[in-house]
Amino acid sequence: MRILVINAGSSSVKFGVFEGGAHVFKHSLDGLEHIEPALEKIPGILKENGYKNFDAIGHRIAHGGEVFREACIIDSKVISAIESCVPLAPLHNPPNLTGIRIVQKTWPDLPQVAVFDTAFHQTMPQKAITYAVPQEWRDLGLRRYGFHGTSHKYVMQRVAEELSKSPEDLRIISCHLGNGASICAIDKGISVDTSMGMTALEGLVMGTRSGDVDPGLFAFLYRTQGLTADQIEKSLYSESGLKALAGSNDMRVIEDKAADGDKKAQLALDIYAYRVRKYIGAYAAVMDGADVLAFTGGIGEHSAAMRKRICEGLDFMGLDFDEKKNAAVKLDGFEAPQIQKDNAKVKVIVTQTREQWMIAREAENILRSKAVTNIDKEMRHGTGR
Incomplete structure (x- = not known):
């Protein structure tokens, strides 16, 4: 599979192409006052370097709140849920959303996958995530979420591999x-x-x-x-x-x-x-x-x-x-x-x-599991060939 990974930040846009698990192209646009024009340049930069077609696009999303425990295919409901998390990450989620919307316009038929920086930490127990503040504050979603989850997950896997x-x-x-x-x-x-x-x-x-x-x-x-x-x-x-x-x-x-x-x-x-x-x-x-x-x-x-x-x-x-x-x-x-x-x-x-590599792998895993699920559905309904 060929996966495009986009990390749209508040003042920079980083993107890379992964093919067969290998990082075959990377590019960064830094020091930006407005990221939308930079995101619109991505298709041209990719085309100039020989990359036109992709199987999917993976996005780094800073904050998934309490909604997202794992990566997922992006649809209108997912976009709405990411928007609901903007108050929790006002500097980071808006440019992430801008990246999703520009990709939708540029590659409307390509599946997009959201990979959340907070998802890996959704396993933390209540005693670790709860702030000792009034209940009405906690009802607003005030709790500990954690970040760099994609990086920490990669480190966990790489360390385990190193130690067999x-x-x-x-x-x-x-x-x-x-x-x-x-x-x-x-x-x-x-x-x-x-x-x-x-x-x-x-x-x-x-x-x-x-x-x-x-x-x-x-x-x-x-x-x-x-x-x-x-x-x-x-x-x-x-x-x-x-x-x-x-x-x-x-x-x-x-x-x-x-x-x-x-x-x-x-x-x-x-x-x-x-x-x-x-x-x-x-x-x-x-x-x-x-x-x-x-x-x-x-x-x-x-x-x-x-x-x-x-x-x-x-x-x-x-x-x-x-x-x-x-x-x-x-x-x-x-x-x-x-x-x-x-x-x-x-x-x-x-x-x-290797956060971009992890995002590409998450996207690929989701696409493969979706394909398996669709085959299972066809077999159950007698439509499989």
């Missing part, structure tokens, strides 16, 4: 560390907790996002500074995190500044690693230990120094880190190197995340 085990036999702490960052506790093949919450703002310190802060800050800033909800939200999403602490959201720049003696950069690295390590410890407690600690995302894959900083002090959970193996990591494919010492109780694995 089933995910059901493993307790995995998956660390997706990029400009956006989250950690997921995966116990016996399912997500049982994750650091992001109702929005992608909760949890770790990120490139430009604050992560966990005291909610009392909002009332304080409103009362003393006259800041509006929109101003506070913009600051927490776009002007906080590493950018606020060190003047840059680029980990490479911050590490260079810290090496040159910049105190703010050094503190930013300490805060970042501390928050990650705190969540790792919490999730080891949640799962009564861990078998694997996995790193992915731009920082998780490429910063040996940050991996080392995070792993320092985790020997209490059976982690015995190998600095030489860590420093030697070079990822350019499907490798998943282990960077713990040979007899360590906890495996430490670094792997690239």
Whole structure:
């Protein structure tokens, strides 16, 4: 099958073509003020590179709310349900919907598949998803959902493959560390907790996002500074995190500044690693230990120094880190190197995340299962040949 995957964000559009499971073409349009013109360019770019016909199109959808527990074929009801989740992801779901609508106009007969960033975390128990707020607030859908689900699901599967085990036999702490960052506790093949919450703002310190802060800050800033909800939200999403602490959201720049003696950069690295390590410890407690600690995302894959900083002090959970193996990591494919010492109780694995590949695979699986279902229906009704 040939699958086109589209990830339409608030200021960028990434798309790729997968054929027989291989990523045969990828392209990115970045720094966009308006994404609709960029989406309209996709057919021309694909045609110029020899790609005209597809079996299906897969879309990354940021927030599926409580409605979507798995990927699905897109129809009018699905679009309406995604629209109902816009208040939960006002920055992300609207461009996702724009991508769907433009594809409908361009390829009206092609099946489209929605793959939700939140779906993998729908297995989290009530004690992990429930905020201790008034019932009338919870009735509005205020609860923890989690994100990066497609990435964490891929990491789970890749780690299990590397260890020649089933995910059901493993307790995995998956660390997706990029400009956006989250950690997921995966116990016996399912997500049982994750650091992001109702929005992608909760949890770790990120490139430009604050992560966990005291909610009392909002009332304080409103009362003393006259800041509006929109101003506070913009600051927490776009002007906080590493950018606020060190003047840059680029980990490479911050590490260079810290090496040159910049105190703010050094503190930013300490805060970042501390928050990650705190969540790792919490999730080891949640799962009564861990078998694997996995790193992915731009920082998780490429910063040996940050991996080392995070792993320092985790020997209490059976982690015995190998600095030489860590420093030697070079990822350019499907490798998943282990960077713990040979007899360590906890495996430490670094792997690239392949979210687009997972979306393509989900789309292909849905199309194949739909075809099987249709054949079954024909056989039951005596119309099969």
